[in-house]
Amino acid sequence: MQAKRVKQDLDSRIFDTVNVTILLLFTMIIIVPLWNVIVSSFSSGRSLAEGGFVFWPTEFSLENYQAVFRDETIWQSFIISVLKTVIGVLTHVFFCAMIGYGLSKSNVRGRKLYVTMGVITMFFSGGMIPTYLLIKSLGLLNTFWVYIIPALFSYYDVVILMNFFRNVPDSLEESAKIDGAGDWKIFLRIFIPLSMPAMATIALFNGVNQWNDFMTTKLYITDQWLYPLQMKLYEIIVQSQTQSMQNIGGSVVIETTTKGVQLATIVITTLPIVVIYPILQRYFISGMMLGAVKE
Template sequence: MKTKKFTGDRIFDFVNVTVILLITIIILVPLLNVLASSFSGSTALAEGGFIFFPKEWSLDNYRAVFKDTSIWKAFFISVAKTVIGVVTHVFFCAMVAFALSKKDLRGRKLYTVMGIITMFFSGGMIPTYLLMKQLGLLNNFMVYILPQLFSYYDVVILMNFFRQIPASLEESAQIDGAGVWKIFLSIAMPLSKPALATIALFNGVYQWNDFMTAKLYMTNKDLYPVQMKLYEIIVQQQAQSMNSIGNVALSTTSKGIQLATIVVTTVPIIIIYPLLQKHFVSGMMLGAVKE
């Protein structure tokens, strides 16, 4: 049976479609401009304005980015710290959340208060630097991993998911002889894949884009992630541009290098996101409606 739409519903649909279309255009126009400009020559970039299709098609900007062979080592460091960081962060937060989701946990209220405090207060940059120094994490790969192990915000999300698991499942597992670890790994974790994927996506994007950790705690260039390495390339290109003014025409500009680095650092996330999108949407929506 078809239902007839009222005038108000049609107006609502029209406004929704219009707003979504405008937001999409606002998002896509800058992205297209960055992508097209990164493949354009220095003369086209010097003219300024929006570019929706590469002018004077050129790969010089990308050649300048990948000219330094150490960029591949930086990519490896970024991939390693992202993968290891995500796995350890999700697993550690899941363990804490699973324990806090149990009402019979001793000291549960104290642990909850301690977790909430970490959401609103921190030691600040200088005390944190001194702490990392005392822990021996300066110029150490583990500085990318250990400080990011815990996030109480993520613990709260996982706690809500674990609470939705029927108690009868755990009771049945206990009757069959399963211990706490068996229940956590074989029941709680598989049933919470949407939440785990959501947290993994958020933390993975943060780990990949993290720049300040290397800036503050790293002087060993062999441990630079790709973000820090690309920052170095941009600074060097700007210095070369300043030194070359009035001498020779450059095939690349600092702006072109910047645009190329934006594309290089964004593409991996764009590739990975669709793989987690299904779980991400489920994780955001699950629990939103109570029956």
């Protein structure tokens, strides 16, 4: 019996050692390139032109970030990105919550048909050209609402919220109805506060998609005042390819490089998500388990 227990302890230690080693390896694989990107973005063009891995900037410089912010319209693009992310997340979560609340009720007429139609949208879409024609017919081309209205609905998010609403005790809804509350009041006062973990999870996913969205602008927007940050930074990178070096008196002086500007843009676009994620992490962990366990 004692020998068996010793063997189990040894196996447990070996298992823990292997797990810790693998996790440390994966952590280094993630952290080292990320650190290299951040440090390289603060390096001068001359040091970046020499190549190699940069663990610490040999020539500290803010020229890469100055090249990004040299465009005066960059702040307008930043405001557009913030507005479309905030408004898009709020409207998307609320719209999906309304649909999920309705479909969570088994007595809704046509519920099976609506569920079937929703499942179909998870696997099939109209395609790029039909979607463009639809956006054009709705008059959404070159408007801010092209970022908001087409992104209102996602049946995947509806399923998450629908499963969460089903786990809310019926006694809460029945008590509210006895007190004279209607469907809207029950939805806003009971189901919305109780569904914060699920809604925070959906908000995090949708917020990342909205912030990083590039193709919507590429396909439907030509007005530069409606360009989000990602599209504006894309233009800056393209322009920097021809302005990376200046020839002064026959000698080449490297101020910025395309690589340096690209690294600076990566840091700028990633920073807001890195700041927001820890705030929503506790909701994210619990929200990912919604619907996974059935009692």
